[in-house]
Amino acid sequence: MIEEKGILFVLSGPSGVGKGTVRKALFEQDTNLQYSISMTTRNIREGEKDGVDYFYRTHEEFKEMIDTNSLLEYAEYVGNFYGTPRQYVEEMIEAGHDVFLEIEVQGAMQVKKNFPQGVFVFLIPPSLEELKNRIQDRGTETEDLIASRLQEARKEIEMMEAYDYVVVNDSIDNAVQKVQAIVQSEHCKKERVAKQYNKALLEVEK
Amino acid sequence: MIEEKGILFVLSGPSGVGKGTVRKALFEQDTNLQYSISMTTRNIREGEKDGVDYFYRTHEEFKEMIDTNSLLEYAEYVGNFYGTPRQYVEEMIEAGHDVFLEIEVQGAMQVKKNFPQGVFVFLIPPSLEELKNRIQDRGTETEDLIASRLQEARKEIEMMEAYDYVVVNDSIDNAVQKVQAIVQSEHCKKERVAKQYNKALLEVEK
Numbered sequence: 001m002i003e004e005k006g007i008l009f010v011l012s013g014p015s016g017v018g019k020g021t022v023r024k025a026l027f028e029q030d031t032n033l034q035y036s037i038s039m040t041t042r043n044i045r046e047g048e049k050d051g052v053d054y055f056y057r058t059h060e061e062f063k064e065m066i067d068t069n070s071l072l073e074y075a076e077y078v079g080n081f082y083g084t085p086r087q088y089v090e091e092m093i094e095a096g097h098d099v100f101l102e103i104e105v106q107g108a109m110q111v112k113k114n115f116p117q118g119v120f121v122f123l124i125p126p127s128l129e130e131l132k133n134r135i136q137d138r139g140t141e142t143e144d145l146i147a148s149r150l151q152e153a154r155k156e157i158e159m160m161e162a163y164d165y166v167v168v169n170d171s172i173d174n175a176v177q178k179v180q181a182i183v184q185s186e187h188c189k190k191e192r193v194a195k196q197y198n199k200a201l202l203e204v205e206k
Numbered sequence: 207m208i209e210e211k212g213i214l215f216v217l218s219g220p221s222g223v224g225k226g227t228v229r230k231a232l233f234e235q236d237t238n239l240q241y242s243i244s245m246t247t248r249n250i251r252e253g254e255k256d257g258v259d260y261f262y263r264t265h266e267e268f269k270e271m272i273d274t275n276s277l278l279e280y281a282e283y284v285g286n287f288y289g290t291p292r293q294y295v296e297e298m299i300e301a302g303h304d305v306f307l308e309i310e311v312q313g314a315m316q317v318k319k320n321f322p323q324g325v326f327v328f329l330i331p332p333s334l335e336e337l338k339n340r341i342q343d344r345g346t347e348t349e350d351l352i353a354s355r356l357q358e359a360r361k362e363i364e365m366m367e368a369y370d371y372v373v374v375n376d377s378i379d380n381a382v383q384k385v386q387a388i389v390q391s392e393h394c395k396k397e398r399v400a401k402q403y404n405k406a407l408l409e410v411e412k
Contacts, residue, residue: 122396128403150410157403165391166399181390185371188384190328193372197334197363201356 004196006093007186008115009033010101011179012108012163013123014156022123022175023102029176033100033183034092039065042080055085073103073110084111098183105159112162119186121179122163126170128156210402212299213392214321215239216307217385218314218369219329220362228329228381229308235382239306239389240298245271248286261291279309279316290317304389311365318368325392327385328369332376334362 013019027035039055041062050056057065062081065071074083084101092099101111112120127149160166167178186192219225233241245261247268256262263271268287271277280289290307298305307317318326333355366372373384392398 121394146410150407153403153407157400157407160396160400160403163396165394166396167394178390178394181387182394184384184387185391188327188371188373188388190366190369190372194363194366197359197366201359201363 004096004187004192006034006095006097006099007183008036008089008093008099008101008111008118009179009183009186010103010108010111010118010120011123012103012105012120013169014125014159015104017123017125018169018172018175019102019123021172022169022179023100025172025176026100026179029180031180032098034097036084036089036092036099036101038082039071039085040080040082042082055088069114072114073107075104075107086114089115109162119165119182120163121165121167121182122160123167123169123175124156124160126168128153129168129170210302210393210398212240212301212303212305213389214242214295214299214305214307214317214324215385215389215392216309216314216317216324216326217329218309218311218326219375220331220365221310223329223331224375224378224381225308225329227378228375228385229306231378231382232306232385235386237386237389238304240303242290242295242298242305242307244288245277245291246286246288248288261294275320278307278320279313281310281313292320295321315368325371325388326369327371327373327388328366329373329375329381330362330366332374334359335374335376 011019011023023035026033037051037053037055039057039062041057041059042054044050044054044056048054059081062074062083065083065085066074070086071083072086072089074081076082084103084107089099089101103111108120111118165182167175167182169175217225217229229241233239243257243259243261245263245268247263247265248260250256250260250262254260265287268280268289271289271291272280276292277289278292278295280287282288290309290313295305295307309317314326317324371388373381373388375381
């Protein structure tokens with residue numbers, strides 16, 4: 001039987017936007033998503049399991065992963081390395097599972113470079129959404145406040161550019177539902193479906 | 207206030223696939239979709255209302271619509287013309303409403319030509335989906351049967367090419383849910399969202 005391949009979904013956004021909360025709520029729901037397990041050099045803690053909470057590696061092993069381009073992204077944090085192993089993601093996708101990665105914007109940009117076929121979702125704060133409404137009220141805010149809000153909004157719009165989708169985090173339920181709609185509709189994309197069928201036809205014709 | 211523009215969604219597919227049933231079930235649910243009202247030259251029937259069931263026009267008026275390219279598509283059926291008025295669709299979209307059009311494949315291709323910014327969804331019968339599974343069982347079917355199924359599948363795959371999404375009509379509920387996911391995720395597309403915000407920023411800066 002020809003299995004449909006999985007898709008890598010990357011959820012990112014400005015810090016403090018609520019990426020972790022949305023991810024947690026998403027995984028509490030009925031989902032076929034497979035959460036991407038990170039690799040780390042930090043020590044394993046009581047109750048944790050290798051290959052479940054993290055893949056635990058030594059600094060030497062981690063540096064070799066970096067040198068052989070075996071990570072989709074990595075970062076150093078308080079003396080330890082954290083990263084996303086390419087092989088794990090590729091094996092999951094090959095086996096037909098969607099992989100979900102929740103990550104900071106710098107990490108997302110690394111993944112985008114190393115795995116451009118992923119689907120990139122940018123979570124934005126409702127403040128940006130409200131920018132549209134504030135236009136009506138212009139004149140009621142001080143010029144300084146408007147200027148600083150504009151600068152912030154411009155920065156966030158620039159960050160959006162590298163993403164496929166933008167989801168407003170106006171409520172956790174809304175944001176989760178939109179992410180699920182994106183997952184479902186991505187599987188309906190003509191390119192993906194046609195590819196499967198053409199592959200199926202070729203198999204029959206052999 | 208800056209209003210988000212609506213989107214034209216076109217549902218089409220091979221005849222007999224169940225487009226009408228899916229459309230009916232979709233509109234029985236809570237939806238913000240506005241069903242596209244057709245224009246026709248046929249007589250108004252008892253209980254029907256102009257501008258609700260159809261826009262009723264004379265043959266002369268309809269032909270002028272054709273000549274002035276005022277229809278997104280049209281077809282003749284048992285001596286009468288039926289078509290989709292461009293102005294109605296454009297006004298709805300401008301006012302922020304999504305418009306939904308369920309139509310035969312020939313009509314969908316006319317709309318695609320006249321309104322390429324629409325989102326085109328192709329409904330396919332589960333038989334094509336099952337093609338993948340049948341591969342496993344090859345040898346259990348006669349060669350003629352396999353050949354005719356292959357030809358049918360090839361024709362449907364060719365038709366798919368012009369569409370953005372492919373939805374398998376394995377059950378009405380599944381198909382409706384996928385169409386709704388497509389509607390929701392299209393509104394999250396970066397291009398649409400970024401455009402809105404950039405427009406909003408420009409307004410503030412004026």
